[in-house]
Amino acid sequence: MSSKKKLQFYLDRMERELDRAMDFWITHSPDMSFGGFFNCVGRDGKVYDTDKYGWLQARQVWMYCKLYNETEKYHKDNVLQDAISGGEFIMKHLKRSEDGRCYFQVTREGKPVKIQRKLFTECFYAMAMAELGRATGNLKYTVEGESMLSRLIHWARVDDSDLGLTKLAGDKPVNSMAVPMMMLCVIDNVCAGNQALRSDYAVHEDWATQQILQHVQRDGKAILENVSPDGTQLPGYQGRLMNPGHAIEAGWFLLQRAIKTADKTLSKTAIQRFIVDPFDQGWDKDFGGIFYFLDVDGLSPVPLEWNMKLWWVHSEALIALLMAYQETGKASLLDMFDQVFEYSFGKFSDPEFGEWWGYLDRQGDPTHSFKGGPYKGCFHLPRCLHMCIKMLKSLLKNNGPRQSPVIKIKVI
Amino acid sequence: MSSKKKLQFYLDRMERELDRAMDFWITHSPDMSFGGFFNCVGRDGKVYDTDKYGWLQARQVWMYCKLYNETEKYHKDNVLQDAISGGEFIMKHLKRSEDGRCYFQVTREGKPVKIQRKLFTECFYAMAMAELGRATGNLKYTVEGESMLSRLIHWARVDDSDLGLTKLAGDKPVNSMAVPMMMLCVIDNVCAGNQALRSDYAVHEDWATQQILQHVQRDGKAILENVSPDGTQLPGYQGRLMNPGHAIEAGWFLLQRAIKTADKTLSKTAIQRFIVDPFDQGWDKDFGGIFYFLDVDGLSPVPLEWNMKLWWVHSEALIALLMAYQETGKASLLDMFDQVFEYSFGKFSDPEFGEWWGYLDRQGDPTHSFKGGPYKGCFHLPRCLHMCIKMLKSLLKNNGPRQSPVIKIKVI
Numbered sequence: 001m002s003s004k005k006k007l008q009f010y011l012d013r014m015e016r017e018l019d020r021a022m023d024f025w026i027t028h029s030p031d032m033s034f035g036g037f038f039n040c041v042g043r044d045g046k047v048y049d050t051d052k053y054g055w056l057q058a059r060q061v062w063m064y065c066k067l068y069n070e071t072e073k074y075h076k077d078n079v080l081q082d083a084i085s086g087g088e089f090i091m092k093h094l095k096r097s098e099d100g101r102c103y104f105q106v107t108r109e110g111k112p113v114k115i116q117r118k119l120f121t122e123c124f125y126a127m128a129m130a131e132l133g134r135a136t137g138n139l140k141y142t143v144e145g146e147s148m149l150s151r152l153i154h155w156a157r158v159d160d161s162d163l164g165l166t167k168l169a170g171d172k173p174v175n176s177m178a179v180p181m182m183m184l185c186v187i188d189n190v191c192a193g194n195q196a197l198r199s200d201y202a203v204h205e206d207w208a209t210q211q212i213l214q215h216v217q218r219d220g221k222a223i224l225e226n227v228s229p230d231g232t233q234l235p236g237y238q239g240r241l242m243n244p245g246h247a248i249e250a251g252w253f254l255l256q257r258a259i260k261t262a263d264k265t266l267s268k269t270a271i272q273r274f275i276v277d278p279f280d281q282g283w284d285k286d287f288g289g290i291f292y293f294l295d296v297d298g299l300s301p302v303p304l305e306w307n308m309k310l311w312w313v314h315s316e317a318l319i320a321l322l323m324a325y326q327e328t329g330k331a332s333l334l335d336m337f338d339q340v341f342e343y344s345f346g347k348f349s350d351p352e353f354g355e356w357w358g359y360l361d362r363q364g365d366p367t368h369s370f371k372g373g374p375y376k377g378c379f380h381l382p383r384c385l386h387m388c389i390k391m392l393k394s395l396l397k398n399n400g401p402r403q404s405p406v407i408k409i410k411v412i
Numbered sequence: 413m414s415s416k417k418k419l420q421f422y423l424d425r426m427e428r429e430l431d432r433a434m435d436f437w438i439t440h441s442p443d444m445s446f447g448g449f450f451n452c453v454g455r456d457g458k459v460y461d462t463d464k465y466g467w468l469q470a471r472q473v474w475m476y477c478k479l480y481n482e483t484e485k486y487h488k489d490n491v492l493q494d495a496i497s498g499g500e501f502i503m504k505h506l507k508r509s510e511d512g513r514c515y516f517q518v519t520r521e522g523k524p525v526k527i528q529r530k531l532f533t534e535c536f537y538a539m540a541m542a543e544l545g546r547a548t549g550n551l552k553y554t555v556e557g558e559s560m561l562s563r564l565i566h567w568a569r570v571d572d573s574d575l576g577l578t579k580l581a582g583d584k585p586v587n588s589m590a591v592p593m594m595m596l597c598v599i600d601n602v603c604a605g606n607q608a609l610r611s612d613y614a615v616h617e618d619w620a621t622q623q624i625l626q627h628v629q630r631d632g633k634a635i636l637e638n639v640s641p642d643g644t645q646l647p648g649y650q651g652r653l654m655n656p657g658h659a660i661e662a663g664w665f666l667l668q669r670a671i672k673t674a675d676k677t678l679s680k681t682a683i684q685r686f687i688v689d690p691f692d693q694g695w696d697k698d699f700g701g702i703f704y705f706l707d708v709d710g711l712s713p714v715p716l717e718w719n720m721k722l723w724w725v726h727s728e729a730l731i732a733l734l735m736a737y738q739e740t741g742k743a744s745l746l747d748m749f750d751q752v753f754e755y756s757f758g759k760f761s762d763p764e765f766g767e768w769w770g771y772l773d774r775q776g777d778p779t780h781s782f783k784g785g786p787y788k789g790c791f792h793l794p795r796c797l798h799m800c801i802k803m804l805k806s807l808l809k810n811n812g813p814r815q816s817p818v819i820k821i822k823v824i
Contacts, residue, residue: 040649048711049648103580111582168515170523236461237452299460300780304771305716307779359716362773367719368712 024354036089056377058124065131180211244282245313251275315384329401436766448501453784468789470536592623656694657725663687727796741813
C-alpha cells in the first residue's frame with residue numbers, strides 16, 4: 001500500500017470509529033432527568049450504576065464542545081444541548097461554592113459522595129468550562145474556566161492547603177508527573193484563542209514544562225513517574241515506577257508546546273525521550289500492546305494490574321506517534337503508529353457496539369465488558385480519533401508531513 | 413489413598429511449607445539496624461524498598477508470637493527476640509501518642525508516611541500486642557493490646573471522628589464486611605485466655621457477628637461485600653460486589669465462634685453460606701483457582717484485578733474448608749480442601765525459595781516475582797499452615813473429625 005493509501009485507510013477507519021463511539025455516548029449517556037451524563041454504561045449501553053464521576057462529567061462536556069467547535073458533523077444542536085446540560089450540572093453540583101474545589105463523585109441527583117486530595121477534577125472542570133464558553137459564546141462559562149485556572153495555579157504553585165493533604169514527617173515531597181502534565185494541558189486549553197491570557201500564563205507553562213522534563217532520568221534513558229521536587233530519583237519502588245502510556249501522553253503535550261514555541265530541542269526530547277523510548281520499552285514483545293506499568297530496574301512493578309493493556313494508553317500512543325510523524329516525516333514513526341493501530345483496532349474495537357473495551361489482559365483479551373466505568377468515559381478514544389483525523393487530513397492535503405524533515409533526530 | 417494417608421500427606425507437605433516460609437521471613441525480613449521488619453522483599457529475599465507497612469509489621473509480630481506460643485519448633489529465643497524488636501518498633505513508631513491512631517506506612521527509621529481513614533492498622537496492632545504479652549509475660553504489651561481494643565470499640569461503635577472521615581451528603585453509610593470481621597477477630601485474639609475480659613466484650617462479639625450476618629443477601633444465596641447499616645443491598649456496583657475469599661475467611665471466623673458458643677444454626681450458616689457457596693461461586697471453572705471479585709448479577713466486576721488469583725484467598729479457603737470438615741466430617745468438604753490444596757501447592761508454591769507467590773493471572777501464572785510487598789507479608793500463608801497443621805494433627809490423633817457428624821447440613 002502506498003503511503004497515501006495507508007493514510008487514507010487510517011482516516012476512513014478512524015472516522016467510522018469516531019462515529020461509532022460518539023453514537024454510543026450520545027445515545028446511552030445523557031441523563032434526561034437530572035442532567036449530566038451516566039458514566040457507568042455497559043457494553044450495550046445499559047446503565048449499571050447511576051453515580052456520576054467528576055473527571056468524566058467534565059471531560060464529556062469538553063469532548064462534546066471540542067467536536068462541536070471543530071467539526072461540521074458534530075456542530076449540531078443536540079450535541080451542544082447535551083454539553084450545556086453537563087456544564088450546568090457540574091457548575092451546580094460538582095463545584096463546592098465555599099472554596100471552588102470539585103467533587104470526584106456525586107449521586108445521580110448531584111449530592112456529593114467523594115472529594116479527592118488531588119486537583120484533577122478541577123483541571124477537567126476548567127477545560128470543560130473554557131470549551132463550553134467557546135461553543136456557546138456565553139461568557140459565564142469562559143469566566144468560570146478562567147477563574148478555576150487561576151485557583152489551580154494557586155493550589156499547584158502557591159498553597160495547596162485547600163486540598164486537605166496530611167503532611168507527615170516521613171512523607172517525601174514528590175513531583176508526580178500527572179500534576180505538571182495536567183497543568184500544561186489546562187493552561188493550553190483555557191488560554192486557547194486568547195493571546196493576552198496566554199501571555200499571563202506563559203511563565204506557568206514554562207514551569208510546567210520544566211517540571212515534566214525533570215522526569216527524564218537515568219542519563220535520559222527513562223521517564224520516571226515520580227521524582228523529587230528538585231528532579232532526582234526517589235528511593236523505593238515508587239521512585240522506580242514507569243508508566244509508558246503516561247510518558248507518551250506527556251510526549252505529545254510537550255511536542256505541541258515545542259511546535260508552538262518553535263523549540264527544536266524540546267521537540268527532539270519530546271519525540272525521542274517521551275514517545276519513542278517509552279513506546280519501545282513499554283511494548284510487550286510476547287503478546288503485543290503497551291504495558292500499564294514497569295519498573296526501571298526490571299523488578300516486579302508493584303501495581304496488580306501492571307501487565308494489563310489499557311485503551312487510554314493506546315489512544316495516547318496513536319496521537320503521539322502520528323504527531324511525531326507529522327512533524328518529522330520519519331517513516332519509522334509511521335511504522336510504530338501502524339503497529340499500535342493494528343493492535344488497537346484488532347483488540348480494543350468492539351465489532352458489535354461502539355466505543356472501545358477499556359481493559360485487556362496481557363494476552364489481549366477483554367477482561368471487562370463495560371464501555372464506561374468510574375475511570376473510563378467519553379474522552380480518550382474520541383479525543384484520539386478526532387486529533388488523528390485532523391492530522392491525517394492535513395497530511396493528505398499537504399501530500400506528506402507538515403514540514404519535510406527539518407528537525408534531524410535519531411529515531412530507533 | 414486412604415483418608416488417613418491423605419491427611420498425613422497434607423500434614424507432611426504443610427509442615428515442610430511452613431518451615432520454608434518461616435525460614436524465608438526469619439532470614440530476610442528483620443531490620444537489624446532500626447528494628448521491625450522489611451516488608452518489600454524479592455523472591456530471593458532481597459529488599460527492594462525499605463518503607464515499613466503498619467498492617468504487615470503488626471501481623472508479623474503476631475505471627476512470630478503465635479508460633480512461639482503454640483509450637484515447640486518455633487518456641488525459640490531468636491523468634492521471640494525478633495517479635496520483641498517488632499513490638500517495640502510499632503509501639504514507638506506506629507502508634508501516634510496523642511490519639512492512639514496507628515500509621516499505615518512509616519520510613520525504615522519510623523517516620524510517618526501515611527495514615528488511613530480506616531481502623532485496620534490499629535486492629536493488627538492490638539492483636540500483635542496481645543500475643544506478644546502472652547509470649548513474653550510482659551504486662552506492658554498486654555495492657556497495650558487491651559487498651560487498643562477498647563479504643564477500637566469506641567471508633568467502630570461510638571464515635572469514629574478520630575478516623576478523619578469526610579462525611580458528604582450523598583455518601584451512603586456502609587456496613588463493609590471487613591470492619592465487623594476484623595472486630596470479631598481482634599476481640600477473639602485479645603481476650604484469648606482471659607475469661608473476664610471476654611465476658612466484658614461478649615456483647616461486642618454478638619454485635620460483630622450480627623453485622624457479618626447482614627451480608628447474607630439474595631435469599632441467602634450470596635454474600636455481598638458492602639450492605640447498608642440495616643442490612644439491605646446498596647445500589648450500584650459497590651452493592652453488587654462479591655469477594656469470595658473474604659466471605660470464606662468470614663466463614664471460618666463465624667465457625668470458630670459457633671464452636672465456642674455451641675451455636676448449631678450459626679455453624680450451618682457459616683459452612684453453607686459463607687464457605688461452600690462462595691467457594692462454589694468463586695471457583696474459576698476454566699482455569700481453576702478462586703476469583704478475587706465477582707458481581708452478583710454476573711456483570712463485569714469493576715476492579716481491574718477481579719480475575720486474578722491471590723495467595724491469601726486460597727490460604728483462607730484451606731483453613732475454612734478443613735475447619736468445616738473437622739466439624740462435620742463431610743467428605744465433600746475434604747474434596748474441596750483437596751481441590752484448593754492441589755491448586756495452591758501447584759501454583760503458588762515456589763520450588764526454589766520459601767513463601768508463596770502472591771499474585772497469579774487468571775491462567776495461574778505468577779504476575780509478580782516478590783514474596784513481600786505493601787499488602788503481603790508474614791501472615792496469611794504461615795497462619796494458614798499453622799492452623800491446618802493443628803487441625804490435621806487433631807484429625808489424625810482422633811482418627812477422624814472432632815465430632816462425628818452431629819450437625820446435619822446439606823453440602824453441595
